Structures are given as structure tokens and as C-alpha cells.
Amino acid sequence: MLTLAALIRDLDADRTxxxxxxxxxxxxxxxxPQDRLRTAALLLGRRPRRIASAGELGAxxxxxxxxxxxxxxxxxxxxxxxxxxxxxxxxxxASDAGPVPSLAEVLSGLARLSGAPEAExxxxxxxxxxxxxxxxxxxxxxxxxxxxxxxxxxxxxxxALARLSNADPATLALRLAGDWxxxxxxxxxxAAPGEEALAPAPFPxxxxxxxxxxxxxxxxxxxxxxxxxxxxxxxxxxxxxxLWSETGEPLDPAPLAALVRALPPGSVLGGRLAPxxxxxxxxxxxxxxxxxxxxxxxxxxxxxxxGLPAGLPILPVPVPxxxxxxxxxxxxxxxxxxxxxxGIGPRHLWTPPPRLLTAALIYGHAAPGTGFAxxxxxxxxxxxxxxxxxxxxxxxxxQAGMAEIAAWIRAHTVERFGPVRLVPPERMFELAFDGVxxxxxxxxxxxxLNPRLVRALPQAVARDATPLAAIAALIRREG
Amino acid sequence: xxxPVLTFTEKGIFCPAGGFYIDPHRKVDRALVTHxxxxxxxxxxxxxxxxxxxxxxxxxRLGRIAAEGIAWGEPRRIGGATVSFHPAGHxxxxxxxxVEVAGEVWVVSGDxxxxxxxxxxxxxxxxxxxxxxxxxFGLPVYRWQPQAQVTGDLLTWWQGLAEQRRPALVAAWxxxxxxxxxxxxxxxxxxxxxxxxxxxxxxxxxVLRTQGYPLPDTLALDQARPEDFAGAxxxxxxxxxxxxxxxxxxxxETALASGWAAVGRHRQGRGAMRGFALSDHADWxxxxxxxRATGATRVVTVHGYTGxxxxxxxxxxxxxxxxxxxxxxxEAD
Numbered sequence: 001m002l003t004l005a006a007l008i009r010d011l012d013a014d015r016t017x018x019x020x021x022x023x024x025x026x027x028x029x030x031x032x033p034q035d036r037l038r039t040a041a042l043l044l045g046r047r048p049r050r051i052a053s054a055g056e057l058g059a060x061x062x063x064x065x066x067x068x069x070x071x072x073x074x075x076x077x078x079x080x081x082x083x084x085x086x087x088x089x090x091x092x093x094a095s096d097a098g099p100v101p102s103l104a105e106v107l108s109g110l111a112r113l114s115g116a117p118e119a120e121x122x123x124x125x126x127x128x129x130x131x132x133x134x135x136x137x138x139x140x141x142x143x144x145x146x147x148x149x150x151x152x153x154x155x156x157x158x159x160a161l162a163r164l165s166n167a168d169p170a171t172l173a174l175r176l177a178g179d180w181x182x183x184x185x186x187x188x189x190x191a192a193p194g195e196e197a198l199a200p201a202p203f204p205x206x207x208x209x210x211x212x213x214x215x216x217x218x219x220x221x222x223x224x225x226x227x228x229x230x231x232x233x234x235x236x237x238x239x240x241x242x243l244w245s246e247t248g249e250p251l252d253p254a255p256l257a258a259l260v261r262a263l264p265p266g267s268v269l270g271g272r273l274a275p276x277x278x279x280x281x282x283x284x285x286x287x288x289x290x291x292x293x294x295x296x297x298x299x300x301x302x303x304x305x306x307g308l309p310a311g312l313p314i315l316p317v318p319v320p321x322x323x324x325x326x327x328x329x330x331x332x333x334x335x336x337x338x339x340x341x342x343g344i345g346p347r348h349l350w351t352p353p354p355r356l357l358t359a360a361l362i363y364g365h366a367a368p369g370t371g372f373a374x375x376x377x378x379x380x381x382x383x384x385x386x387x388x389x390x391x392x393x394x395x396x397x398x399q400a401g402m403a404e405i406a407a408w409i410r411a412h413t414v415e416r417f418g419p420v421r422l423v424p425p426e427r428m429f430e431l432a433f434d435g436v437x438x439x440x441x442x443x444x445x446x447x448x449l450n451p452r453l454v455r456a457l458p459q460a461v462a463r464d465a466t467p468l469a470a471i472a473a474l475i476r477r478e479g
Numbered sequence: 480x481x482x483p484v485l486t487f488t489e490k491g492i493f494c495p496a497g498g499f500y501i502d503p504h505r506k507v508d509r510a511l512v513t514h515x516x517x518x519x520x521x522x523x524x525x526x527x528x529x530x531x532x533x534x535x536x537x538x539x540r541l542g543r544i545a546a547e548g549i550a551w552g553e554p555r556r557i558g559g560a561t562v563s564f565h566p567a568g569h570x571x572x573x574x575x576x577x578v579e580v581a582g583e584v585w586v587v588s589g590d591x592x593x594x595x596x597x598x599x600x601x602x603x604x605x606x607x608x609x610x611x612x613x614x615x616f617g618l619p620v621y622r623w624q625p626q627a628q629v630t631g632d633l634l635t636w637w638q639g640l641a642e643q644r645r646p647a648l649v650a651a652w653x654x655x656x657x658x659x660x661x662x663x664x665x666x667x668x669x670x671x672x673x674x675x676x677x678x679x680x681x682x683x684x685x686v687l688r689t690q691g692y693p694l695p696d697t698l699a700l701d702q703a704r705p706e707d708f709a710g711a712x713x714x715x716x717x718x719x720x721x722x723x724x725x726x727x728x729x730x731x732e733t734a735l736a737s738g739w740a741a742v743g744r745h746r747q748g749r750g751a752m753r754g755f756a757l758s759d760h761a762d763w764x765x766x767x768x769x770x771r772a773t774g775a776t777r778v779v780t781v782h783g784y785t786g787x788x789x790x791x792x793x794x795x796x797x798x799x800x801x802x803x804x805x806x807x808x809x810e811a812d
Contacts, residue, residue, distance in 0.1 A: 013752040014732065067619055068794065074787055075620045080744050088620040088741065091764075134622075 001103055003030050004039055005136040008150060017156060017247065024160030033187035035103050036161060041182035043152045048110040050146030051121045054082050057145050060122055061086035064129065083141035087134050097131045106140060155249040167191040170199035174242055177250045198242035200233040201268045201285035206337050209348040213324050216338065216348065223318035223339045225282055227349065228332030229273040238265045262308050264288040280315040281305065282339065298343035328352055333435050333449050354432035357466035358457060360425030362387050364409040372406055377431060379444065379468040387425040388444040388468060391451035401456060428460035429453060436474045444468060446475055484580045485611065487802040492587060492611065496580040497560030501587045511562060513589025514573035515540055515654060530564045532600065533572030536654055539686045567591035568602030569759050570655030571692055577605050585609040586773060592758065593765035596626055598662040598692065604772035611779045611802065612770060615760040616738050617788035623762040630663045633755045636734065641671035641710035646731040650717040650751060653679040655759050656736055657714045658687055658694055665695045672710035675700050680714050700724045717749065
């Protein structure tokens with residue numbers, strides 16, 4: 001339990017993928033192989049059933065600490081977390097408390113006591129509280145109440161596990177994502193090589209373009225791929241297939257089953273998961289077990305696709321460009337990837353210049369700490385003059401500016417809905433966004449894509465706001 | 480009926496018999512000051528009385544003031560009151576102030592902690608009829624681990640970063656916490672790298688070194704060379720904004736050394752990646768033990784969870800009330 005608690009502390013401290021992978025690997029190294037799998041299962045969301053309701057855990061902790069209910073309730077409010085409050089109000093374990101419980105002991109106890117009478121569950125919690133240091137007690141409390149919610153993707157866990165052995169991370173990731181039981185899984189066979197590796201190939205980089213497109217020379221030297229979904233690689237084997245995200249996470253290949261059947265085993269098809277469950281191939285790093293050089297992939301891919309049966313869920317490969325002016329029309333919501341026609345050389349991600357609008361601040365969403373985690377902005381509906389929300393975004397203003405806005409929100413709150421404060425539409429801001437998408441369930445009828453706060457407009461007033469209809473018109477114009 | 484020994488006014492805690500205030504928050508003629516933190520030692524008083532040990536930092540912070548030092552435990556007659564100063568264990572020189580009027584004894588705790596940190600003069604319980612206690616951390620969720628454990632955890636974290644040649648950036652109050660940490664870490668030598676200090680911390684270090692407090696040499700951030708940053712522990716006040724050295728800290732991990740770090744949402748709200756719950760205030764068991772040790776039956780709570788803590792004390796049989804007109808709790812710790 002101590003290692004699991006320390007791992008969770010480190011996973012919370014730095015949430016970047018690389019730091020989390022390093023933390024996982026470091027703490028896995030300190031665990032017995034079976035505990036690595038138990039921990040992996042917890043982090044994949046395979047949690048034990050809870051053995052205590054929030055009410056029970058609070059009552060047990062208050063009684064054990066000798067606190068009246070009103071005082072424990074204040075502790076719970078102070079931490080905002082029952083599991084944390086219950087862990088911290090108790091004295092540390094006595095020096096003769098006995099060994100700190102292992103993860104296996106905790107998990108088997110939780111499994112055994114699910115549905116048991118309260119007296120047994122209560123006795124178990126008390127016994128373990130008496131042997132667990134505060135940090136581990138917090139983790140234990142989360143497990144007992146079903147409040148353990150941290151999940152990590154299988155690819156990340158697999159890479160960390162693979163650092164400790166010579167196992168193939170792709171094979172491990174697919175096993176982790178599959179059907180298994182932490183109680184019975186065998187660590188050795190888990191790490192053993194598979195019959196065939198369904199590992200992805202490196203994804204060719206697509207860095208954002210830092211210069212105007214005209215600097216890339218004639219448009220005819222480029223092909224355009226709309227950036228309208230996440231990148232992925234489809235890997236086929238003799239007994240199955242894998243679909244990988246760009247971050248090395250296994251995705252479900254079932255929607256592409258017809259395509260899998262049509263491809264020769266031992267192939268890696270790179271591309272993009274476009275809307276509608278379709279796949280747009282762009283790369284063919286491997287075909288029928290043979291590696292294909294980057295310069296050859298274009299023609300080989302074209303030939304492969306030409307030979308595929310009709311009706312597969314695939315979209316055409318990137319189309320050649322004739323003039324730069326056509327680029328915006330060919331781009332997707334995330335912009336467009338420019339591929340060199342020759343097939344060799346760097347690619348570039350082109351994003352359309354941001355669009356700007358003037359909106360009023362309408363809601364502040366209070367954060368547990370002090371300020372506001374996000375702000376909502378609205379545009380006026382001409383029919384009712386009401387400001388309808390179009391974007392909810394983190395403040396992102398310099399510290400001083402945000403402090404002033406936070407104070408203004410507090411002073412001008414019209415109504416409160418829990419942590420949300422409604423303010424009159426008097427403070428105007430310039431927002432940038434990349435596009436709009438229809439959203440029939442929103443009052444405004446659309447959502448802004450990638451909205452961000454550009455600056456406050458202290459001189460502007462409500463009637464300077466961009467009309468709602470002007471943004472809605474973008475949808476009609478751009479389809 | 481005689482005046483109470485102490486009254487709680489808008490200007491601060493007042494002793495009618497002696498005509499003085501303790502840690503006043505408005506300008507008064509005569510101030511008895513427990514320690515040099517800015518919510519206790521404020522500018523503009525006609526005259527200051529504080530311990531010899533606290534005086535240099537107060538002078539450093541308040542400039543030219545009419546101030547007198549007094550020895551630990553030395554009785555001083557002021558009007559109809561007799562006062563003396565006793566160690567509070569909060570920061571170097573910090574005192575509890577004992578006030579006796581016509582045989583009735585009250586003690587004003589100032590800020591205090593009950594664990595001996597090995598640097599500040601250790602807390603000494605003082606017998607009293609009435610006790611005015613701070614309660615910055617007057618909730619049962621605040622329970623500190625022993626200092627050796629917290630500083631050991633901090634050292635382990637620092638070693639991990641130093642191996643990666645990354646700086647460890649620790650937010651710690653510039654008077655008290657920073658020096659306590661430096662002294663405690665020095666006792667754990669060999670250390671994985673140099674300790675660099677924000678200029679505000681280094682200025683206090685110089686004052687305390689001159690007084691004879693055992694502080695090892697530290698290097699001010701503005702004097703450090705670029706290569707000093709890799710693997711260094713950097714102490715800065717929580718409120719410090721970036722300086723010319725900010726770009727050397729891009730790959731630093733950040734931590735908060737404070738009692739507030741005991742609660743996850745306070746740590747996150749202060750923007751730190753890590754928390755080390757090292758406080759210069761008493762925790763919940765410490766507050767309760769300190770009150771018991773005075774033998775007092777009457778308790779007034781100030782600074783912090785005053786209403787909550789007073790209610791708890793009444794449940795325990797004390798004649799307890801929250802002191803009126805106390806300023807907001809010390810967010811500094």
C-alpha cells in the first residue's frame with residue numbers, strides 16, 4: 001500500500017505523460033511482479049467494489065477520532081474530500097501497530113467484505129487504519145468508498161512495465177487492454193513475447209507550420225490531408241489486428257474490421273480516423289511483413305488501395321493542391337496536413353488563422369482554491385437580447401488581470417448556481433477560435449472550436465458584442 | 480467589578496491596567512510585539528517592546544522605530560500590569576506574552592508551535608488563568624508529522640531531482656520557515672546540491688546569522704551562476720514572482736513547505752506540484768496540548784478557525800470564546 005500511495009502522489013505531482021511513465025516505472029520497480037499487475041488493474045479502472053458508503057466511512061472515522069459530527073463535517077468541508085478527511089483526523093499508527101498492510105491484503109479484504117454486515121466492514125477499516133500511515137490511509141479510504149478514480153491509458157502503463165523487462169510494450173498494451181484478472185494473471189506470461197507483435201511504426205512528425213504557406217514554394221508540390229480526426233495506425237496480423245493512437249494507446253479496431261480483412265497480414269497502415277468511422281490512409285510503413293521506405297509509400301499505398309474491394313470505410317488519400325488559395329476549403333476543423341508530393345521530406349500542419357469575436361463574460365466557474373477555473377462567454381441573441389453561452393475557457397490572462405476580474409465577478413454576482421456565478425454582460429473580451437460546429441443541444445446552436453481568450457476590451461460595451469447570427473452564418477457558409 | 484486583564488478591541492488586544500496593546504493592527508502608542516511577521520509587527524507604533532532575539536528582524540523590516548528589547552522571562556512592570564516574554568517556538572525570537580494584573584495571569588500565545596524545531600527557541604508552557612491562543616490550524620485534519628520525517632521526505636525528493644540535474648523550487652516563508660529548513664537540511668548533510676535563496680530570504684538569513692543563529696552559508700539567487708541551478712534547492716517566498724533567474728527554473732519541480740500542504744486542495748490552490756506539511760504553527764493535537772499545559776480555564780481564540788475551535792473547547796469544558804476584531808488568519812504559514 002505504501003508504494004501505491006507514493007505512486008499516486010507522484011502521478012498527481014506532474015501529469016505530463018513522460019513524468020507519469022517515469023513515476024510508474026520507478027514505483028513498479030519497487031513492487032513484486034504480482035503487485036505491478038494489481039496496480040495496473042486499479043489504474044486501468046478495474047477497481048474493487050466499495051465496502052463503505054460515504055456516510056459509513058465518515059461515521060467510522062469521526063467515532064475513531066473522538067470527534068463530534070459537526071466537527072468532522074467541517075473537516076470534510078476543509079479538505080473537500082471525505083477520504084482525505086477520514087485519513088487525516090486519526091492519529092498515526094502506533095509503533096507496535098504491526099506491519100503496514102500489503103496491497104494484496106487490502107484488495108483481498110475488500111473483495112471478501114463486499115456485501116458483508118456493517119460490523120465486519122467497520123472492523124476491517126479500523127484495523128487497517130491502525131496500521132496505515134496517513135498517505136496510504138487516504139488511498140485505502142478511496143478504495144473502500146469507490147472514490148479511487150485515477151485512471152491511466154494501457155499504452156502508458158505498458159511502456160512503464162516494459163522498461164523493467166524486455167517485453168514488447170505493444171504486446172503488453174494489448175494484453176492490458178484486453179480481458180484479464182489481476183488476481184489470477186501470471187506476471188511471467190504477461191510479459192512473455194506474443195505469437196506476433198502488432199506494434200505500431202513511428203508516426204511521421206507533423207509539426208505546425210511556423211511560416212506562411214507561400215514560403216513552402218509552389219502549391220503543386222504539396223498534397224493536402226484535412227486534419228479532421230486523430231491520427232492512428234492499423235496493424236494487421238494473422239490472428240487479429242490492432243489500432244494504435246499517436247500516443248501509443250490501443251484503440252478498438254472493430255469498426256475497421258472489413259478493412260482489416262482486406263489487408264494482407266503483417267501490414268501497418270497509417271492515417272487518420274475521420275468522422276463517420278472512416279479511415280483516411282496516408283502511410284504504408286509495412287506491407288505483408290516487408291518494410292516500405294518513405295519515398296515508396298505513396299505509390300505502394302495508391303496501388304494497395306486501388307486493389308481493395310469497394311465499399312470499405314476508407315477515404316481517398318491526400319489530394320494534390322493546385323493553388324494555395326484552395327487550402328482553407330480543403331482543411332478540416334484542425335487545419336490541414338501538407339504532404340510533399342514526392343513523398344520524401346517533412347510534412348507541415350497548417351492551421352487556419354484564428355477568427356476573432358467580441359463576447360461578454362457571463363459566468364465564472366469557481367475553483368476549489370481561490371480564483372475561477374473557467375469563464376463562460378456569451379453572444380447576444382437578437383430575439384431576446386439574452387447572452388447565450390458560446391465558450392467556456394480557462395482565464396489565461398496575466399495574474400494581475402485575472403485577480404481584478406475575479407474580484408469583479410464576486411462583486412457583481414447576480415445569481416449563484418453552486419460554484420457558478422452569473423454576472424451581467426458588462427465585461428467584454430476578445431476571443432479567438434478556429435471554427436464552429438453545429439450543436440443543436442446548445443442554446444446558441446453551435447460550439448466554437450478551440451476557443452481562447454485573447455484580451456480584455458475595457459472600452460467595449462454589450463452592444464459591441466459580435467452578433468450570434470454572424471457566427472452561426474459561418475456554419476452555413478462552411479458546411 | 481474590575482476591568483478584565485485583556486480586552487479585544489478594533490486596534491488589537493489591549494491591557495487596560497498597563498495601557499498597552501499586544502500585536503496591535505492599528506497605530507497605538509505602546510505595542511508589545513510577539514514576533515516579526517508582518518501581521519504581528521506592524522509599522523507606526525509609538526513604542527515597541529519585544530524580545531532581544533526578535534528585535535533585529537523587526538528593525539530590519541520596520542526600519543527606524545522606537546523599540547526596546549527584553550530578556551526571556553524578565554518581569555517588567557507597565558502601569559498596573561507585570562509582563563514577561565516566553566518562547567513560543569514559532570520563529571527565532573518569537574514569544575508568548577504573560578500579563579499579570581492583581582494576581583490574575585493571562586498569556587497571549589502569539590503564533591506558536593509545540594514541536595522543538597531545533598532552530599527557534601523551543602515552546603515553553605506558561606501557567607495561566609486565561610490563555611489567548613492562535614488557531615491558524617484549529618481543525619482536526621491538521622496533524623503534523625515529526626520534522627525529521629518531513630525534512631527527510633523533502634531531501635529524498637530533492638535527491639531525485641538532483642540526479643536529473645533539475646532544480647527543486649520550494650515556496651517557504653522568508654522569515655522562519657526558510658531558515659528552519661536550511662538548518663534542518665544542514666543536519667542531514669551531505670546534501671545533493673547547493674541551497675539557493677531568494678534575496679528576501681537571504682536578507683533575513685544575514686540578520687539571523689549576525690545574531691548568532693546557526694545558519695550555514697547559502698547563496699542568493701541573484702549571485703548564483705547558471706551552473707549553480709542544476710540540482711539546487713531554491714527557497715523563495717510564496718508570493719515571489721519571477722526574477723531574472725526565472726528562465727533557469729523552467730524544468731524545476733515546485734513544492735510548498737507549509738501546514739497548508741497537509742490538505743490537497745490548498746496545495747493545488749497554491750500551484751505547487753508537491754507539498755511538505757511543515758508548519759511553524761501548532762497542529763490540532765499541539766493546540767489542545769498547549770492549552771492543557773497552561774492549566775487555564777478560560778481561553779480566547781484568535782487568528783484562524785476561531786469560532787470552530789472555541790466551540791470545540793467549550794465542548795471540552797473550557798470557558799472559551801472567539802476573540803473579536805482579530806484580523807484574518809495568517810495565510811503566510
